[in-house]
Amino acid sequence: MEEINNFIKTIMEKDLKEGRVKSIVTRFPPEPNAYLHIGHARAIINDFELAKCFNGKTNLRFDDTNPVKEGEEYVNAIIEDIKWLGYTPDKICYGSDYFEKTYQKAILLIKKGLAYVDDLSAEEMSKYRGTLTEPGINSPYRDRTIEENLDLFARMRNGEFKDGEKTLRAKIDMAATNINMRDPVMYRIIHTAHHRTGTTWCIYPMYDFAHPLQDSFEGVTHSLCSIEFDNHRPLYDWFIEKCEMEHVPHQYEWGRLNITNTIMSKRYLRQLVDEHYVTGYDDPRMPTLVGLKRKGFTPEAIKAFILYTGLSRINSTTSADNLDFFLREDQKLKATRPSAIIDPLKVVITNYPSNQVEWIDAPLNMENEELGTRKVAFGKYLYIEKEDFVVEKPNKKWKRLAKDVEVRLMHAYFIKCNDVIYDENNEIVEIHCTYDPKTKCGLGFDERKPNGTIHFVEATTALNATFNLFNPLIEDATEETKELSFLERVNKNSWEVKHGFVESYLKDTKPLMHYQFVRNGYYTTDKLSTSDNLIFNRTCTLKSSFTVDNNKN
């Protein structure tokens, strides 16, 4: 495993050395309302790996303080994803475990005159809050007596008020330049059953109030979150101090990680699923962990990607090349490498018997013979990749087949092209070659050097399978076509589902699948273990356009 090294680690080392903390405790606090994606993986990996560096502990804590958005389905999915990444939380807990303790701390703040029950409606409160440039003004309910607040808050809990009728607010400073400090709401009334506490509660703490207390209750030392919470840190510290928390956790922020041409926002991922642009959260086109898993990613590849990509306070966008690299690196010695032909060109071996097919032993991975061998068919009729043939050798650097040129068919024989057959439109139909029996793989033939090596499949034994281009696993060999589409960023604010993934990806980036199947054949055989000789049909289906508006609300 790579050595983790980033600014948070430096902070931890210093805190330990200077005695501010005795040991490291971190937590990964997802809200159970979405599937985890590669961005979460960064948080998970850092939370766990940083604690691990110092023999510390990491909790998984579900931040379930809003019953209208959350559910059990996500809890289980998140637990599974973390397990898949290879981590075991020290404890699995829930924000709702602390509802009573949190409630008591709210009472403490009321008693100290630092919290009050407000009757302002949401719209009124918004007006009273002021703007970025103008200070807010105090709520008319701000000066209720402690007794009245205590009574009202108890009645809020007892369900005497409707949703939105009252809130509990912290009494800080309506003129604060940091808007988060302008008497933030601590509790709101929600008469909705909670997935764990049922109808026990009808008031729920807000993130800003609940989170620091939860961290403190659990003994978290370093509460790591993304940079947009930077503005909340003063409030975090305020609640810790004013609630007289025994254990004092500290919040640190890091920048968010984006990946080029990848949607990472929960909201849009949900839209893609809900509106059936993809087949589900585990669609291989999704950046979710379950999606990446189906696409062929391994936890090791994801971890290496995250750790090598590093961490800073800058929001950054990493090229998808980076992610691909770590998958290739991870799969180099692990993957079996059978051949596949995407765009077939028929080859007839004129000097080979027409009713004969021979099977040649070939290693599954030339760089790792421990993976064993497979039988590769060779016969009179073959397919090669169209792009591996040109009639006339264009230059010295051309290392593939051309007329009157001899190449090696990987694991098989040297072949030489003698004739090119055209149809009435002057398109190449097939090419005629001869093979040299002396050059069979393994015989040690070295009298001539071929003009390169290309891969092939034997036509009569090959399976006509359709691949999901996004997925190294062969999904359905029997299915005739599969819709292929991809998300492309059209401009800063919108993305579209485009058809024709293959072409665009081929043009703009080194296509992972092209690389894996065509030239290298890195993929993990899973469902189709009986044959590794496959014809790749490329089928694109037009899909409607999907545009998202990045403007809030």
Place this chain on the structure above:
RNA sequence: UGGGAUAUAGCCAAGCGGUAAGGCACCAGAUUUUGAUUCUGGCAUUCACUGGUUCGAUCCCAGUUAUCCCAGCCA
């Protein structure tokens, strides 16, 4: 136009007062039964800009510019 954060190569990212690590991408060459892999070499006289402090500044200070975040009873 209020407050906060950030600025090091095409993309990430180390460096924290002593003269710019590393990875991706890219380029050139060698090896090669995958134009892959592997190997070798190249890739910031300069750290957003302008001043200042200092023997010495990416690092400290001041100003400027650019980008991001904040006006949910979301997290």
